[in-house]
Amino acid sequence: MNCDTALPLLYDLIDGELAGEEEMLLKSHLAGCTACQLQLESIRAAEQYYHKNIIVEPATDLLARLVSTLEAKKDLLPKTGPSPTPYWLKARVGAMAAALATLAFLISCSPEASQCLFRGFDLIAALNPKNWSQGWQETIWSLTDIHLDLALGQLFNTIMENLAALAAWLPSGGGYLITVLIALIALQIFGNQRLLARTERLPEDKNLG
Amino acid sequence: MSSEWQCSDTELVERIISGEEDAFTLLVKRFHRPVYAIAYRMVGNVTEAEDLSQEIFLRIYQNLSRYDRSLPLAPWIYRIACNQTLNRLKRRALATTSLHIIIDGEESERPIADSREDPEQAMITRSREERLQQALLTLPENYRLAFTLKYLEDLTAEEIGEIMQVPRNTIKTWLFRAREALRSRLTDEL
Numbered sequence: 304m305n306c307d308t309a310l311p312l313l314y315d316l317i318d319g320e321l322a323g324e325e326e327m328l329l330k331s332h333l334a335g336c337t338a339c340q341l342q343l344e345s346i347r348a349a350e351q352y353y354h355k356n357i358i359v360e361p362a363t364d365l366l367a368r369l370v371s372t373l374e375a376k377k378d379l380l381p382k383t384g385p386s387p388t389p390y391w392l393k394a395r396v397g398a399m400a401a402a403l404a405t406l407a408f409l410i411s412c413s414p415e416a417s418q419c420l421f422r423g424f425d426l427i428a429a430l431n432p433k434n435w436s437q438g439w440q441e442t443i444w445s446l447t448d449i450h451l452d453l454a455l456g457q458l459f460n461t462i463m464e465n466l467a468a469l470a471a472w473l474p475s476g477g478g479y480l481i482t483v484l485i486a487l488i489a490l491q492i493f494g495n496q497r498l499l500a501r502t503e504r505l506p507e508d509k510n511l512g
Numbered sequence: 513m514s515s516e517w518q519c520s521d522t523e524l525v526e527r528i529i530s531g532e533e534d535a536f537t538l539l540v541k542r543f544h545r546p547v548y549a550i551a552y553r554m555v556g557n558v559t560e561a562e563d564l565s566q567e568i569f570l571r572i573y574q575n576l577s578r579y580d581r582s583l584p585l586a587p588w589i590y591r592i593a594c595n596q597t598l599n600r601l602k603r604r605a606l607a608t609t610s611l612h613i614i615i616d617g618e619e620s621e622r623p624i625a626d627s628r629e630d631p632e633q634a635m636i637t638r639s640r641e642e643r644l645q646q647a648l649l650t651l652p653e654n655y656r657l658a659f660t661l662k663y664l665e666d667l668t669a670e671e672i673g674e675i676m677q678v679p680r681n682t683i684k685t686w687l688f689r690a691r692e693a694l695r696s697r698l699t700d701e702l
Contacts, residue, residue, distance in 0.1 A: 318669075346691070356641050357553070358549060359641060361565075369544055369562075369566060373536070373569055
């Protein structure tokens with residue numbers, strides 16, 4: 304160990320963060336190095352000086368002034384406590400629940416709506432390879448046969464078939480669903496606007512005195 | 513000791529959040545000295561330190577609901593104090609042409625804190641504090657902040673690192689450089 308490597312360790316020694324072999328090596332070095340012993344004394348004197356003079360007392364009336372001003376400014380801030388659930392949020396949740404209940408009622412009462420819903424399930428079920436229609440299967444076979452142009456053509460046809468089926472479905476059952484979705488989106492937008500209007504922000508970098 | 517001081521930090525936060533009157537005043541009472549000391553040591557100006565202290569406590573109040581009550585309160589408060597202080601210094605640096613902080617004749621604004629102290633001794637004490645302050649203001653801001661936290665609250669490098677969100681070894685390096693720089697500047701005082 305030399306004096307350069309010993310210097311930062313002197314601070315660790317004073318901070319009580321030196322232990323084990325490092326401490327032994329340092330103490331061994333100090334025993335034979337007057338310069339480092341003087342450094343250690345200087346560091347100890349500095350430490351005492353810092354501890355004694357770092358505290359700075361505020362003005363005696365600072366606390367009173369802080370409390371007085373903070374009490375006034377606090378009222379401008381959003382409440383720090385847990386806020387009660389706002390009425391518009393309760394209304395939104397209630398509206399969504401009512402919309403879903405309406406949809407369920409319609410589906411159960413209307414054979415046409417039920418059929419449309421099942422048709423929707425059919426489309427989802429089409430994603431399951433086991434349920435793939437002939438068109439999809441032939442598409443895959445064509446791909447494996449590396450008849451790419453044929454595969455692409457069949458893929459296009461299959462997609463168009465399914466889109467046509469979806470288009471046939473939309474005027475009836477889809478109408479119900481779209482109406483409900485529009486209502487939910489409107490409520491979401493309305494709710495967010497109310498939230499933004501109610502949010503208060505602390506003005507930054509203004510004279511708070 | 514009055515009953516208000518027997519309230520733990522967690523209980524105090526609960527009382528503030530539940531809306532109890534005067535609970536926040538109690539928090540200000542408990543922490544205004546270290547918060548002011550951090551602010552003053554960093555900005556070097558009494559008026560600005562008082563203004564900054566106000567800003568810090570407002571920010572504390574604003575964010576109290578986000579405080580994790582399983583952790584000690586003091587480091588959380590010091591973290592807010594550090595962030596607000598560093599933000600203030602950045603804004604000041606952008607607004608001024610020089611980065612050197614000039615201490616004007618504000619020493620006279622600071623009252624003698626302990627009126628029981630012998631006036632001559634008080635003057636000597638204040639002179640030492642201000643010499644230290646002038647030396648501190650020559651340090652980079654991060655060094656100055658780490659140094660202030662260490663000696664003000666006797667924090668370890670690890671604790672300072674958690675407050676400043678910086679690795680422990682970085683704090684150790686900053687502290688080493690700060691202490692060496694100050695030691696060479698304050699040789700006459702030591």
